Amino acid sequence: MRAGTQCAIVGSAETEVGKLPGRSALQLRLEAAVKAIEDAGLDKHRIDGLVARQPMRNPQSNYSGLMSERLGIEPSYTTDISLSGAGSASMVLSAVSAIQAGICTTVLCVGGDAATAYRGQPSRGRLASEGEDFRSPFGADGAPVMYALAAQRHMYEYGTKSEQFGAVAVACRRHASLNPNAQMRTPITIQDHQSSKFIVEPFRLLDCSLVSDGAGAIIVTTAERAQDLPQPPVQALGMGNACRFSEMTYNVPITTTAAPDAARRAFRMAGVDAADVDFAELYDCFTPVVVMTLEDYGFCGKGEGGAFVESGRIELGGELPVNTHGGLLSQAHIGGMLHITEAVTQLRHQAGERQVDGARVGVVSGQCGELGIHVTLVLGADGR
Amino acid sequence: MKAAPRRPLPQVSDIETKPFWEGCARGEILLQRCLDCSAVRHPPSPICSGCLSSRLEWVPASGNATVYSFVVVHRAFHAAFEEDVPYVVAIVELEEGPHMLSNVVEVPPESVEIGMPLRVCFDCVSDEVTLPKFKPA
Ligand SMILES: [Zn+2]
Numbered sequence: 001m002r003a004g005t006q007c008a009i010v011g012s013a014e015t016e017v018g019k020l021p022g023r024s025a026l027q028l029r030l031e032a033a034v035k036a037i038e039d040a041g042l043d044k045h046r047i048d049g050l051v052a053r054q055p056m057r058n059p060q061s062n063y064s065g066l067m068s069e070r071l072g073i074e075p076s077y078t079t080d081i082s083l084s085g086a087g088s089a090s091m092v093l094s095a096v097s098a099i100q101a102g103i104c105t106t107v108l109c110v111g112g113d114a115a116t117a118y119r120g121q122p123s124r125g126r127l128a129s130e131g132e133d134f135r136s137p138f139g140a141d142g143a144p145v146m147y148a149l150a151a152q153r154h155m156y157e158y159g160t161k162s163e164q165f166g167a168v169a170v171a172c173r174r175h176a177s178l179n180p181n182a183q184m185r186t187p188i189t190i191q192d193h194q195s196s197k198f199i200v201e202p203f204r205l206l207d208c209s210l211v212s213d214g215a216g217a218i219i220v221t222t223a224e225r226a227q228d229l230p231q232p233p234v235q236a237l238g239m240g241n242a243c244r245f246s247e248m249t250y251n252v253p254i255t256t257t258a259a260p261d262a263a264r265r266a267f268r269m270a271g272v273d274a275a276d277v278d279f280a281e282l283y284d285c286f287t288p289v290v291v292m293t294l295e296d297y298g299f300c301g302k303g304e305g306g307a308f309v310e311s312g313r314i315e316l317g318g319e320l321p322v323n324t325h326g327g328l329l330s331q332a333h334i335g336g337m338l339h340i341t342e343a344v345t346q347l348r349h350q351a352g353e354r355q356v357d358g359a360r361v362g363v364v365s366g367q368c369g370e371l372g373i374h375v376t377l378v379l380g381a382d383g384r
Numbered sequence: 385m386k387a388a389p390r391r392p393l394p395q396v397s398d399i400e401t402k403p404f405w406e407g408c409a410r411g412e413i414l415l416q417r418c419l420d421c422s423a424v425r426h427p428p429s430p431i432c433s434g435c436l437s438s439r440l441e442w443v444p445a446s447g448n449a450t451v452y453s454f455v456v457v458h459r460a461f462h463a464a465f466e467e468d469v470p471y472v473v474a475i476v477e478l479e480e481g482p483h484m485l486s487n488v489v490e491v492p493p494e495s496v497e498i499g500m501p502l503r504v505c506f507d508c509v510s511d512e513v514t515l516p517k518f519k520p521a
Pocket residue numbers: 418419420421422423432433434435436437
């Protein structure tokens with residue numbers, strides 16, 4: 001990172017994921033937090049910053065305060081991040097910003113939901129979004145609708161095929177089959193994708209991410225402090241954020257996300273370009289988001305994402321392994337938190353069977369606002 | 385027998401959007417036009433996002449549009465729409481420029497395509513609420 005204090009991720013943890021009846025979001029988040037503190041080899045009182053993602057269901061007015069109290073710590077920096085699918089990656093921006101401003105030194109970032117456990121249970125509310133009056137009366141509720149509109153337009157403008165979206169699903173499932181902490185581990189084929197039922201056409205079931213319970217946590221501190229800690233530090237080399245819009249309906253084009261600006265900013269800060277990237281953990285709420293993000297990051301030309309994901313190019317052993325943990329599509333949907341923990345695992349070279357050989361630089365993406373808001377992280381192995 | 389779940393309806397008394405829904409009830413789509421820079425916009429907002437003026441007037445749209453993108457919903461995410469599947473949700477491009485989310489009706493879903501010319505039609509769903517929908521022109 002060019003400006004300010006160099007920061008690193010020194011602790012990382014995931015809970016088990018899947019359908020975990022009887023477990024609450026708070027319980028899962030606290031478990032992840034405690035494991036991350038242990039992983040970092042830190043006394044809990046050295047955590048002086050806490051950033052919490054706002055859960056989608058049962059949001060709280062101050063989740064970071066609640067987490068701090070239950071962990072028995074009194075941080076000098078607390079904040080809650082909403083931003084839906086961009087929220088996890090955005091927590092790292094928040095943590096690094098607070099450290100560089102001198103407000104705190106060591107920040108715990110935590111996210112997680114009890115999404116399946118919540119079904120049928122009374123809710124204290126949910127995070128609403130602006131403009132629902134112009135969507136819900138038309139039967140347009142449910143995340144697949146907006147993303148499918150973008151996918152349809154991508155198919156129209158660039159000739160992208162459903163089978164190419166299927167290649168993303170196949171790659172993620174293959175990677176999840178190598179990940180002991182994944183919800184869906186049975187490999188699938190393009191044919192399985194093509195014969196899965198339509199949800200919101202052009203989306204088939206296997207274009208859609210999972211509904212999951214689970215949590216993840218990471219700890220960010222200065223690179224200097226990281227030197228005294230047990231785990232190989234993972235350097236926060238670059239970060240970028242971009243906001244084009246919050247509602248897809250009213251904006252054009254809808255086949256380009258906010259990623260070009262976010263990635264350009266993050267790559268410039270890190271002093272790398274797409275060719276330097278060894279693997280990518282890309283937010284994959286639906287398969288075409290991976291296709292568009294690959295284009296918008298410059299891994300291929302605009303409109304060439306469909307061809308790029310074919311022939312195993314984004315699988316382990318391929319040109320650019322993507323979502324080495326299985327992603328939201330096959331590992332679990334924990335709001336992108338596990339894209340970060342997986343990048344940390346890869347850059348520590350602790351990924352076992354699914355390790356990317358010689359991984360030095362990885363990117364993580366988060367996005368929300370119906371493709372309009374994007375966060376990019378460029379992370380690097382120790383000693384780069 | 386279980387009562388059918390109620391369909392979500394817009395809050396037609398919402399301070400920003402009330403004139404829009406009143407227009408629909410009269411059979412017209414109203415758009416906001418900026419009195420300072422002439423930009424025409426949707427959805428309704430307190431200010432022009434181009435020049436930041438708050439001097440906006442309501443102007444009727446022609447009701448002509450085209451399909452910008454569309455999807456066919458096979459699995460309804462709100463129980464009230466289960467009886468409608470498969471149905472079409474589309475981003476439509478109004479002749480005046482702004483886009484809207486709506487349904488394309490009175491046509492089999494497999495016949496809908498991007499660029500298809502549309503004409504507005506109004507679906508009166510309650511005493512207070514009328515929704516603007518579109519059918520092939
Ligand atoms: Zn104006």
